[in-house]
Amino acid sequence: MSFNRRVRAAYEQIDRDSARRLAEAAITLEDQRFRGCVLVHLACLVPGSLVTVQSRLVDIGIDYPGELFWNSTEEARNGILAALGHRDLEALRVSHLLTCLAWIGDATVVDTFATWRASPPPWSAALGVPPHVYALSAGWELTPDGGRRDLCSEAAYRLDPTPSAAASPIVVAAPSTDRSPWLDRPLTILFDLPTALAPLDWLRLDTGRLVICTDDQATCFTFVHSTFDGRWANVDARPDYLGGDESWPALAQATLHLSPHSRSPLSAAWQVCEEGMSQLGGFPTWWSAAAYPTCPGCRRHMRFVGQLETSELLGEPAEGLYYAFVCADCRFAATGYQQT
Numbered sequence: 001m002s003f004n005r006r007v008r009a010a011y012e013q014i015d016r017d018s019a020r021r022l023a024e025a026a027i028t029l030e031d032q033r034f035r036g037c038v039l040v041h042l043a044c045l046v047p048g049s050l051v052t053v054q055s056r057l058v059d060i061g062i063d064y065p066g067e068l069f070w071n072s073t074e075e076a077r078n079g080i081l082a083a084l085g086h087r088d089l090e091a092l093r094v095s096h097l098l099t100c101l102a103w104i105g106d107a108t109v110v111d112t113f114a115t116w117r118a119s120p121p122p123w124s125a126a127l128g129v130p131p132h133v134y135a136l137s138a139g140w141e142l143t144p145d146g147g148r149r150d151l152c153s154e155a156a157y158r159l160d161p162t163p164s165a166a167a168s169p170i171v172v173a174a175p176s177t178d179r180s181p182w183l184d185r186p187l188t189i190l191f192d193l194p195t196a197l198a199p200l201d202w203l204r205l206d207t208g209r210l211v212i213c214t215d216d217q218a219t220c221f222t223f224v225h226s227t228f229d230g231r232w233a234n235v236d237a238r239p240d241y242l243g244g245d246e247s248w249p250a251l252a253q254a255t256l257h258l259s260p261h262s263r264s265p266l267s268a269a270w271q272v273c274e275e276g277m278s279q280l281g282g283f284p285t286w287w288s289a290a291a292y293p294t295c296p297g298c299r300r301h302m303r304f305v306g307q308l309e310t311s312e313l314l315g316e317p318a319e320g321l322y323y324a325f326v327c328a329d330c331r332f333a334a335t336g337y338q339q340t
């Protein structure tokens, strides 16, 4: 077992009371890098372990990564809102504070984002996107009427290359008999899942199976939409720069093993391990900005189904992740990709 995996396993075995004591000890550490490392592992792998320290994190200026504040207390949220009221804030600090608010995501945050959408604060001019768009970094979006719509499930299930007695085999990246109309190469069935699987419960799919196909080369450059029965949806504009690269390695079909037990939904969110990130449900790992495709039917952001590490498909060191999304109402799926 690799060192990273042993670290992950060690944190996952800590009970919540011990984890809270560890968090109390961690925030007094002078070594900022070590302190940050312990805190982010606790935040992602032992949900609820930071609840007694979150408001003090704001006081001592720790506002990164925002995952530290997932499901945080009212006190910490008010501290962050107060910090955003200070003058002469740098854009990076504003960006970090907005990401923290997004991860808190309670009714006050939702109302505040709606207020800022209608009437942008002065500091928003220095941001690349309007403040409410930061909701995406924590897996939700602000609806047109000012509500919260979740794009991720709080239950995450590991997809592991190693078989275990209780895990269900899931075939991924199988070749399709259809060809890509853009690059004239075989399409790939990224996922073919029974909709009765526990990780899909929250999506309330009634189609029996969810088959998500993609052009594994094209989706490295743009979102590729498909129908629920694994067909090219023909709704995307081909990027001008997309060429057919004969040397591009095709994804190899693999069998992964779906854990019957859910794990922390943030297990993969902040690259705490850089392996073991293939999963169904939970929050995605973003190597760059959070990027959810838009549904071609209803124009809302699509919900996250799961992600696959290329290392588990190609047998090489982790380079990137393939993501799968759906809109259950319009019966569109989509795939995307980000690289480390």
Ligand SMILES: [Zn+2]
Pocket (backbone or CB within 6 Å): 295, 296, 297, 298, 299, 300, 327, 328, 329, 330, 331
């Ligand atoms: Zn839709």
